[in-house]
Amino acid sequence: xxxxxxxxxxxxxxxxxxxxxxxxxxxxxxxxxxxxxxxxxxxxxxxxxxxxxxxxxxxxxxxxxxxxxxxxxxxxxxxxxxxxxxxxxxxxxxxxxxxxxxxxxxxxxxxxxxxxxxxxxxxxxxxxxxxxxxxxxxxxxxxxxxxxxxxxxxxxxxxxxxxxxxxxxxxxxxxxxxxxxxxxxxxxxxxxxxxxxxxxxxxxxxxxxxxxxxxxxxxxxxxxxxxxxxxxxxxxxxxxxxxxxxxxxxxxxxxxxxxxxxxxxxxxxxxxxxxxxxxxxxxxxxxxxxxxxxxxxxxxxxxxxxxxxxxxxxxxxxxxxxxxxxxxxxxxxxxxxxxx
Amino acid sequence: xxxxxxxxxxxxxxxxxxxxxxxxxxxxxxxxxxxxxxxxxxxxxxxxxxxxxxxxxxxxxxxxxxxxxxxxxxxxxxxxxxxxxxxxxxxxxxxxxxxxxxxxxxxxxxxxxxxxxxxxxxxxxxxxxxxxxxxxxxxxxxxxxxxxxxxxxxxxxxxxxxxxxxxxxxxxxxxxxxxxxxxxxxxxxxxxxxxxxxxxxxxxxxxxxxxxxxxxxxxxxxxxxxxxxxxxxxxxxxxxxxxxxxxxxxxxxxxxxxxxxxxxxxxxxxxxxxxxxxxxxxxxxxxxxxxxxxxxxxxxxxxxxxxxxxxxxxxxxxxxxxxxxxxxxxxxxxxxxxxxx
Numbered sequence: 001x002x003x004x005x006x007x008x009x010x011x012x013x014x015x016x017x018x019x020x021x022x023x024x025x026x027x028x029x030x031x032x033x034x035x036x037x038x039x040x041x042x043x044x045x046x047x048x049x050x051x052x053x054x055x056x057x058x059x060x061x062x063x064x065x066x067x068x069x070x071x072x073x074x075x076x077x078x079x080x081x082x083x084x085x086x087x088x089x090x091x092x093x094x095x096x097x098x099x100x101x102x103x104x105x106x107x108x109x110x111x112x113x114x115x116x117x118x119x120x121x122x123x124x125x126x127x128x129x130x131x132x133x134x135x136x137x138x139x140x141x142x143x144x145x146x147x148x149x150x151x152x153x154x155x156x157x158x159x160x161x162x163x164x165x166x167x168x169x170x171x172x173x174x175x176x177x178x179x180x181x182x183x184x185x186x187x188x189x190x191x192x193x194x195x196x197x198x199x200x201x202x203x204x205x206x207x208x209x210x211x212x213x214x215x216x217x218x219x220x221x222x223x224x225x226x227x228x229x230x231x232x233x234x235x236x237x238x239x240x241x242x243x244x245x246x247x248x249x250x251x252x253x254x255x256x257x258x259x260x261x262x263x264x265x266x267x268x269x270x271x272x273x274x275x276x277x278x279x280x281x282x283x284x285x286x287x288x289x290x291x292x293x294x295x296x297x298x299x300x301x302x303x304x305x306x307x308x309x310x311x312x313x314x315x316x317x318x319x320x321x322x323x324x325x326x327x328x329x330x331x332x333x334x335x336x337x338x339x340x
Numbered sequence: 341x342x343x344x345x346x347x348x349x350x351x352x353x354x355x356x357x358x359x360x361x362x363x364x365x366x367x368x369x370x371x372x373x374x375x376x377x378x379x380x381x382x383x384x385x386x387x388x389x390x391x392x393x394x395x396x397x398x399x400x401x402x403x404x405x406x407x408x409x410x411x412x413x414x415x416x417x418x419x420x421x422x423x424x425x426x427x428x429x430x431x432x433x434x435x436x437x438x439x440x441x442x443x444x445x446x447x448x449x450x451x452x453x454x455x456x457x458x459x460x461x462x463x464x465x466x467x468x469x470x471x472x473x474x475x476x477x478x479x480x481x482x483x484x485x486x487x488x489x490x491x492x493x494x495x496x497x498x499x500x501x502x503x504x505x506x507x508x509x510x511x512x513x514x515x516x517x518x519x520x521x522x523x524x525x526x527x528x529x530x531x532x533x534x535x536x537x538x539x540x541x542x543x544x545x546x547x548x549x550x551x552x553x554x555x556x557x558x559x560x561x562x563x564x565x566x567x568x569x570x571x572x573x574x575x576x577x578x579x580x581x582x583x584x585x586x587x588x589x590x591x592x593x594x595x596x597x598x599x600x601x602x603x604x605x606x607x608x609x610x611x612x613x614x615x616x617x618x619x620x621x622x623x624x625x626x627x628x629x630x631x632x633x634x635x636x637x638x639x640x641x642x643x644x645x646x647x648x649x650x651x652x653x654x655x656x657x658x659x660x661x662x663x664x665x666x667x668x669x670x671x672x673x674x675x676x677x678x679x680x681x
Contacts (some may be wrong), residue, residue, distance in 0.1 A: 076570045078570050079501065079570075080569070080570035088452045088453060089452065090433075090434075090449065090450075090451075090452040090455065090460070091460070091461065092430055092433055092449075092460070092461070092462070092463070092464055093430070093433035093434040093449055094430075095428070095430040095431050095648075095651070096430075096431040096648045096651035096652065096653040096654075097434075097435075097653070098506070098653050108498060108499075108500050108501075108506065109500075110500065110506060110648065110653045110655060112569050112570075112647070112648065113428065113430065113431055113648045113651055115565045115567040115578070115649075116426075116428070116565075116622075117565070117567070117576070117578070117620060117622050118567060118572065118576055123462075123463040124461050124462070124463065125430060125461045125462065125463050126461075127461060132569060132570050132571070134500070134569070134647065134648075134655060135500070135501050136500035136501025136502065136503070136504030136506070136655060137501035137502060138501070138502070140501070140502060141501075155436070158436065158444050159444070160444050160445065160446070160472070160473055160474030161443070161473050161474035161475045161484070162474055162475070163474075164474030166436070166444070166446050166474075229451055229453070229454060231416075232448055232450065232470075233414070233416070233418065233468070233470060234450055234468060235450055235451075235454050236454070239454060242476070243476065244476055284453075307448050307472060308434055308446070308448045308449045308451065309451035309452075309453065310451055310452055310453075311433075311434035311449050311451075312434055312435075313434040313435065313436065313446040313447065313448060313449065315446060315448070315472060315474065317474075
């Protein structure tokens, strides 16, 4: 299989991975099983070990593979759905937004938008639990869709100017793409450390999958790869990084100072652009739980800046993903146990 | 009809840039009709039928759709915009747009994580939204974008449920599709058709179209708001999908000719065509321009009920399109052949 990271990212973005639908995992498995040792962990999620290392030290690379979306809670007799969020969903962007309900046969629906004559004067947006989604199915909806079915934004990834890609679920298919890029870079190389990758589930529900997966893998060190906020008008600039200026290195008391310093040094030595994301405590990423796995795991965090996070319009630059791939690959190739 | 409608909805033509729709319609016109394009861009078609009409009958649908117009570029390379026609900002947030038929863009949104709790149900404002085309500075953006460039919301044509269609621009490509099909089939009498421009910015094209045709009576084919959503009371629904074409007695721009309104409902019922009154006098359409032109024109509006109109995902029912077509054809024959009272 020829490897094109941008096409891979678009495929991953278009795939649904939520609830018990695992299309993105299937893509990862199809690609990695050609050269890596893939296995299912006890929690059902996918892990892969890169070949060619005699080291007994295990470095874990984590990227969550799930995405935000919805779960059907009720189907009305006139063909409308009530939904609850899976992960953080901004109700303001839902009216007239298309979704795909992942029942047996994927079914289209569209969130109702309130017609102007029914809008209240204060112009408040309806919260998700007061919104319906329209299936156009009338009575038949209940035969096709059941409470518990999950749904995702219905949008296909597209390329914008230059190397910008836009679509749903860039959080965190961008991170998944980074891991696949690292695997591709390292696949024929002798590695100074045993590299395991976990594609965690249920991050958007509170970092749940990373907990069980890391327990199973029992790594000595870890680096989490996730996405973070890209700069945009009306957002505090100190909470963001710029797209196109490289990945963001997490700096926080809960992260390993040593791993963080080594990532920073590798970037400097390799001439890879790097930005910093400084946090006073919890990072809101899988690093929060992996660092506490078993007896504790020194953990680093590398994030790709994206705009419009948790929307069907997330944008990301390939240059930032490629820089993260290069940084992590060199970090691994330069691994020396005594530094840890 | 659905193939025609899907082709018409796929064309991007905000008000003022209707040429691609006009060119498509011209390409589909039969050879035996006469047409011309007026100074504003309206496409005026005359059909010479087998028999002379008892009066000058005009049928109208508008070619334009709501859209966006670029007003400036920020130092970060993001595009400021205004809307062309009425668009609720909640249907703009986190949507894809296509600028000048060639440049993909996306309207960005603040991540919910950074949105303070008290702002989470606050309606977005259009002038705080930006189009992101992937360019990160103004000077590069200037190479591709000029103020005045226009964009449309991307919203592909797809089926929804059993009888539904989900698409952008159903308002009013459905009127265009119905009129085009009439032009391809109806030859009994002489009649005039206008495919008009700039409806969404104030019913402008229909003004000059009606002046040029100078009709005795006119039928407007439109898309209108259907609020038949779960939980909405009957009196607030305006009209409902699958209940047939909607006929207006009053809206924000027109108090319709009472006799013609009742006659149209009667015609539908006599011919077994599903029809419903539009029960809320809101909105407006080209009737507002036509009925006051040239000393006054008896005008009727027949609309397709559309949910989420003026968004990239409006929804209609295919059976209503069929009713709309049959009613328009019946109406045309009736008013061309009816003796003056």
